[in-house]
Amino acid sequence: MRLRDELPVDHHLATVYRYGAAFCGLVLIVFGCLGFADALSPFSTSGDTIAGMTTNVALSVLSTVVGLVLIAGGVIGGNAASTLNMTVGALFVLSGFAHLAVLDRPANVLDFGMTNVIFSFVMGLVILTFGMYGRVSSKLGHDNPYWRRRHPEQAAREAAARAAAEARGTLPASGPRPAVAPSAHDPNT
Structure with missing residues (x-):
């Protein structure tokens, strides 16, 4: 089964995948840019907060890169955006669990706090929902x-x-066809 053959390019679900990826990517880029604007140190774990979440330059770079990838998926659209949304969403949820395990430990190089973990879970579920919309039901x-x-x-x-x-x-030979x-x-x- 080829993913590119499953859904026609002009199908109405492609719009949901496209806008969902672009919206979530934009949110991540804004968070990353706010972190850059605050001139944080690369792997600081001192608890600098941006938009209610702790961050450092490494997390800002990662957020910006993932945001750009999601926006690129939104530009591509179709099955690529859907598959990308599902993959990135699952990675966000896994990241939430991984960072929950390293809270207040030296391994927490991205300076995650509990609000970051909750954001990771919520953003992951939102991105997953955009990717699975119309595919899984x-x-x-x-x-x-x-x-x-x-x-x-x-x-x-x-x-x-x-x-x-x-x-x-x-x-009628053309126009919308009723489902049997x-x-x-x-x-x-």
């Missing part, structure tokens, strides 16, 4: 390309029924 619509990919037999039956209805003239209700005997729905 038990109630995806039948017009969703991910649903069609997971249920190829039923999607083929629905496409054949739609083509037959168009041939009879009961469905799932059959009662299909265990995949």
